[in-house]
Amino acid sequence: xxxxxxxxxxxxxxxxxxxxxxxxxxxxxxxxxxxxxxxxxxxxxxxxxxxxxxxxxxxxxxxxxxxxxxxxxxxxxxxxxxxxxxxxxxxxxxxxxxxxxxxxxxxxxxxxxxxxxxxxxxxxxxxxxxxxxxxxxxxxxxxxxxxxxxxxxxxxxxxxxxxxxxxxxxxxxxxxxxxxxxxxxxxxxxxxxxxxxxxxxxxxxxxxxxxxxxxxxxxxxxxxxxxxxxxxxxxxxxxxxxxxxxxxxxxxxxxxxxxxxxxxxxxxxxxxxxxxxxxxxxxxxxxxxxxxxxxxxxxxxxxxxxxxxxxxxxxxxxxxxxxxxxxxxx
Numbered sequence: 001x002x003x004x005x006x007x008x009x010x011x012x013x014x015x016x017x018x019x020x021x022x023x024x025x026x027x028x029x030x031x032x033x034x035x036x037x038x039x040x041x042x043x044x045x046x047x048x049x050x051x052x053x054x055x056x057x058x059x060x061x062x063x064x065x066x067x068x069x070x071x072x073x074x075x076x077x078x079x080x081x082x083x084x085x086x087x088x089x090x091x092x093x094x095x096x097x098x099x100x101x102x103x104x105x106x107x108x109x110x111x112x113x114x115x116x117x118x119x120x121x122x123x124x125x126x127x128x129x130x131x132x133x134x135x136x137x138x139x140x141x142x143x144x145x146x147x148x149x150x151x152x153x154x155x156x157x158x159x160x161x162x163x164x165x166x167x168x169x170x171x172x173x174x175x176x177x178x179x180x181x182x183x184x185x186x187x188x189x190x191x192x193x194x195x196x197x198x199x200x201x202x203x204x205x206x207x208x209x210x211x212x213x214x215x216x217x218x219x220x221x222x223x224x225x226x227x228x229x230x231x232x233x234x235x236x237x238x239x240x241x242x243x244x245x246x247x248x249x250x251x252x253x254x255x256x257x258x259x260x261x262x263x264x265x266x267x268x269x270x271x272x273x274x275x276x277x278x279x280x281x282x283x284x285x286x287x288x289x290x291x292x293x294x295x296x297x298x299x300x301x302x303x304x305x306x307x308x309x310x311x312x313x314x315x316x317x318x319x320x321x322x323x324x325x326x327x328x329x330x
């Protein structure tokens with residue numbers, strides 16, 4: 001993966017990022033408001049037809065039935081509902097439904113736009129933190145739940161060729177750390193006691209093999225989750241998930257349905273001022289790990305050297321292996 005030189009400086013264009021994010025939020029809000037208005041008009045027409053056409057006919061039908069049963073009387077302590085009363089209750093339910101459903105859709109649409117734009121802003125924030133702290137960072141995405149958090153590395157991180165397969169789950173990371181600790185203990189037991197000098201004092205490191213001396217370099221990179229007010233409880237919400245994602249270090253797309261409920265995907269940020277080119281597909285869900293295909297997804301794409309992220313509605317094709325010709329100038 002090509003990285004910029006250590007001395008290269010890339011200005012932070014906060015105003016441009018804010019304006020584009022604000023405009024995108026307004027456009028998404030307008031789209032969902034139009035959908036809600038259309039649904040409200042449809043329900044309004046249905047209710048009007050019901051009140052103007054069906055109610056009079058049902059009232060006439062009820063009247064004819066009651067007129068044909070003159071000798072039927074209710075007991076003094078009994079009560080019942082006429083057809084008119086039943087229809088009024090149904091009409092009231094329809095009225096409540098027509099008011100509540102459009103407002104629910106509008107609220108959901110607004111929240112989708114807010115959550116996706118917040119993720120784009122978080123990508124820019126992680127980019128800035130990596131540069132300012134001079135440490136490699138990464139965002140860890142839980143695809144099925146839509147949750148994500150930021151981690152910082154305790155050493156130098158270099159990504160060479162794209163990995164095949166998937167990023168490790170939390171359980172796989174723990175298993176790898178335990179395996180390394182077990183191997184270290186095995187090498188220590190094989191080394192035996194240290195050599196002693198003429199005075200009988202053990203010479204420090206005399207029994208260490210080259211493997212033990214360099215075990216810190218061979219150890220898996222330790223990542224620490226950043227848990228502060230800014231990065232606490234990050235999530236796309238209860239009705240959104242990440243259906244698929246791909247960054248530069250991935251040889252293929254990371255698909256939520258293939259990785260399962262514990263599947264994760266990483267996005268790396270380097271202190272030289274570089275974020276992996278990547279796309280993140282955010283979709284609405286109808287149930288746990290079930291994508292709502294009736295609703296269009298959102299696609300979030302990154303700009304490597306600017307650290308920005310763009311939010312677009314629908315499926316946007318994005319090749320993470322080919323640098324955008326305008327990446328450095330936008």
